[in-house]
Amino acid sequence: MQSREPGRSPIIPGCGSSNAKGRVSVSEETPSAVGEGVTPGPSGRLLGLFDGHRLTPTQRRIAHCLVRNAADAPFLSSVEVAELAGVSQPSVTRFAVALGFDGYPALRRRLRELGPGDQVEPGVGQETAKDAVRNEQQQAVLAEIANLQHLAAVLADPEPVLQAARLLAASRPLPVLGLRAASAQAHGFAYFAAKVHPDVRLIDQGGSMALDQVEQAVQAGATALICFSLPRHPREVVDVLSAAKRAGLTVVTVAESVFAPVAELTDVMLPAAVGSSLVFDTACAPMMLGRVLLQAMCDELPESVARLEAFEQGAAARGLFVG
The missing domain is CATH 1.10.10.10 (Winged helix-like DNA-binding domain superfamily/Winged helix DNA-binding domain)
Known part of the structure; x- marks a missing residue:
């Protein structure tokens, strides 16, 4: 991985120990699904x-x-x-x-x-x-x-997620970026985040519209952006993150690896492996990591409990759910 500007080292959960210069040495193991003692046909x-x-x-x-x-x-x-x-x-x-x-x-x-x-x-x-x-x-x-299971092992060190949660909870508004394959992850995160965060702004379309949304969020006071970026990483994601960095936003990214193409534009990288054994990728681990991050954000938002209770009361009054 190429070096970043001083003082902007990525936060990488589950990595090896730091070396003498204080830089993080990355150690990512690829999880295996092969059962021990099984002779394959x-x-x-x-x-x-x-x-x-x-x-x-x-x-x-x-x-x-x-x-x-x-x-x-x-x-x-x-x-x-x-x-x-x-x-x-x-x-x-x-x-x-x-x-x-x-x-x-x-x-x-x-x-x-x-x-x-x-x-x-x-x-x-x-x-x-x-x-x-x-x-x-x-x-x-x-x-x-x-x-x-690999994600569970990585989360043995909760500090990277907690630091990301603090950054995201403090950003008003909070832009949530996810294009193409990652749009589902971004949608789910933004849907639940809006229940505890006062101003969540979903960016799920690339091009000039995404750049406009980033600019508007910065003008409204945003300080951080969370990005879900999954294979195959769209070039538009790189464009949007580049604009976010130029605007001074701190970027938190959930990607399949610390070596993902968007790593150089990320301040806080939270890796979660993506499955590739089917025709289309499976992203259960990134989704789970997003929910874990939301949990940590709730702890950072003092008004989250009141907002959740208000939502439940409104939902009950409107008969929003059937069960």
Whole structure:
């Protein structure tokens, strides 16, 4: 990671000890969802081959197709894989390159090296197509559980979240930024934050409108901004954060890693891993981290209890909820 200006070191939960110069040495471990003592079947071995690679939705579609056809995958041509996955043949080639191979032939050789696994009696213990699909879904859930467990370990040091909460609670108004894939995280955070914070302003559209909203928030007295930025990080997020920094805002960011592209524009980085085993990313850990941050903000806002009680009274009077 490139150095920042003096006095603006990032707050990184769960990192290693500081060195002699007072800088933080980062230590991020990638959580694993592989169960100990479990011998994977053909689909499990393919999932292991694809694990750890950042793939596009199209490439994930190809990966899932191979998993579902794990027994036949080592013998399929790139054209056959393309037909099965419903993509173009060049997409299959790009998929192989994304995995670190020179091309699809090299990937197929690797698939053949993995082999079909231990031989068993016909019809006994063999992995069926149904099993492969089920295992794929289970692997995705287990990977997300591992992400949450990793977040729990990171939160053993609560100080970074508490410091972020103090910064955000003191900002009036409080801009909440989240574009594209991260818009859902920003929406959820802003929805609940508005129940305890007097002025929350959601920024979920990029371009000049987002820049206008940042400028208006600064003019109204904002001192900090929280950003949810998830893969694949939109260039517009970088533009908005650059404008926020120029305007003097302190930026708190929830991202999948301290090495995310927005790290250089962040004062307080709160990492939470994102799952990438399905066609579209899963972001349970960033959502949970957002809720933890809200809890800490409630403790920093003396009027939060009164505001929550007023909301509940109003909701009851209006019959807002049915249960």
